[in-house]
Amino acid sequence: MKAIALTRYLPIDDPESLVDMDLPDPPAPSGHDLLIRIEAVSVNPVDTKQRAPKPQTEHPPRILGYDAAGVVEAVGDQATLFKPGDEVYYAGDVTRPGSNAQLQLVDERIVGPKPVTLSFTEATALPLTAVTAWELLFQRMPYRFDQGSHGKHLLIIGAAGGVGSIAIQLARLAGFAVIATASRSQTSDWARSLGANHVIDHRQPLLPQLQALGIKSVEAVLNLADTDQYWDAIGELIAPQGHVGLIVEPREALRIGDPYKAKCIGIHWEFMFARSRFKTADMIEQHRILKRIAELVDAGKLRSTLSQSLGSISAANLRQAHQLLESGGVIGKLALSGWN
Numbered sequence: 001m002k003a004i005a006l007t008r009y010l011p012i013d014d015p016e017s018l019v020d021m022d023l024p025d026p027p028a029p030s031g032h033d034l035l036i037r038i039e040a041v042s043v044n045p046v047d048t049k050q051r052a053p054k055p056q057t058e059h060p061p062r063i064l065g066y067d068a069a070g071v072v073e074a075v076g077d078q079a080t081l082f083k084p085g086d087e088v089y090y091a092g093d094v095t096r097p098g099s100n101a102q103l104q105l106v107d108e109r110i111v112g113p114k115p116v117t118l119s120f121t122e123a124t125a126l127p128l129t130a131v132t133a134w135e136l137l138f139q140r141m142p143y144r145f146d147q148g149s150h151g152k153h154l155l156i157i158g159a160a161g162g163v164g165s166i167a168i169q170l171a172r173l174a175g176f177a178v179i180a181t182a183s184r185s186q187t188s189d190w191a192r193s194l195g196a197n198h199v200i201d202h203r204q205p206l207l208p209q210l211q212a213l214g215i216k217s218v219e220a221v222l223n224l225a226d227t228d229q230y231w232d233a234i235g236e237l238i239a240p241q242g243h244v245g246l247i248v249e250p251r252e253a254l255r256i257g258d259p260y261k262a263k264c265i266g267i268h269w270e271f272m273f274a275r276s277r278f279k280t281a282d283m284i285e286q287h288r289i290l291k292r293i294a295e296l297v298d299a300g301k302l303r304s305t306l307s308q309s310l311g312s313i314s315a316a317n318l319r320q321a322h323q324l325l326e327s328g329g330v331i332g333k334l335a336l337s338g339w340n
């Protein structure tokens with residue numbers, strides 16, 4: 001099969017950092033696995049973090065890639081959720097060979113039925129970020145999608161990126177008033193177009209901007225950007241008994257004492273690969289989340305967060321996607337589709 005893989009971990013401007021290769025097909029699926037023919041992939045910061053330069057080498061070559069949309073080719077003997085020919089989308093498993101290949105094995109319990117109203121390219125933009133936002137808001141934090149969080153204010157820091165673009169939409173559907181942060185006119189406009197009630201600038205002090213909107217404090221915060229950078233500001237602007245959701249590993253130890261202790265703030269971590277990595281008993285939750293997301297898309301309540309298609313799935317196009325993500329300025333999601 002065609003695949004894009006690496007043997008060395010190199011800076012992205014090195015043509016050897018991601019290479020077009022012809023690699024053996026995966027074995028026939030067993031157990032809960034599905035064999036998927038990949039039609040489209042999207043790229044996330046985790047792809048660039050996994051590829052970051054280091055002295056290690058890989059033999060056989062390592063295939064990266066997490067978000068994918070494709071068609072089921074074959075199913076394992078314990079698979080019950082899908083059959084050959086089904087169109088699916090998923091965010092994969094960081095411990096297994098990835099989606100930057102024509103064929104991939106993936107456990108059906110972390111796979112969802114692709115939204116029928118979306119193309120493979122539009123669909124592949126969603127799984128990793130939608131699972132992240134859903135698990136964080138509705139399974140780690142104490143909010144429930146169907147129970148409504150009417151009147152509560154949610155601040156989303158770094159809202160125009162991949163995770164923020166779906167988090168804004170889910171939070172609005174769940175009844176939050178959403179204050180998004182963005183630092184450029186394009187990202188502010190994008191956040192508003194996805195439903196943010198207000199947009200403030202994360203390059204300026206946050207609390208005075210909230211106060212200028214007449215908001216004294218917020219009940220909930222999602223920090224989707226640098227955890228260390230906004231920690232003190234969140235402690236200042238969050239309401240007593242509020243909740244903060246985090247997804248980015250801090251560089252230093254976080255001070256979880258006052259004001260967090262004095263205000264009795266709930267601190268919630270999300271890592272969307274935790275269920276697949278530790279094979280938790282409830283890993284089928286990711287199948288359920290992706291199915292629910294597909295239903296919401298097909299009902300016209302959520303839209304794809306795809307902002308740019310970068311052409312076919314090739315090493316050159318994938319290197320461009322990694323380069324754009326490493327710049328930190330991506331709006332929504334980038335995707336690649338089809339094989340030349």
Ligand SMILES: NC(=O)c1ccc[n+]([C@@H]2O[C@H](COP(=O)([O-])OP(=O)(O)OC[C@H]3O[C@@H](n4cnc5c(N)ncnc54)[C@H](OP(=O)(O)O)[C@@H]3O)[C@@H](O)[C@H]2O)c1
Pocket residue numbers: 044045046128129132157158159160161162163164181182183184187188202224225226229246247248270271272273325328329330331332
């Ligand atoms: N734990 C998990 O399960 C999980 C899952 C998904 C992602 N993540 C991590 O979460 C982070 C965000 O992921 P993503 O896919 O949303 O990233 P992304 O798409 O690359 O985010 C890009 C956006 O981030 C904003 N941004 C850049 N630097 C910022 C800063 N210092 N403060 C606030 N906003 C900033 C930019 O907005 P402006 O141009 O307006 O500044 C840009 O639009 C990444 O570190 C990723 O690895 C973790």
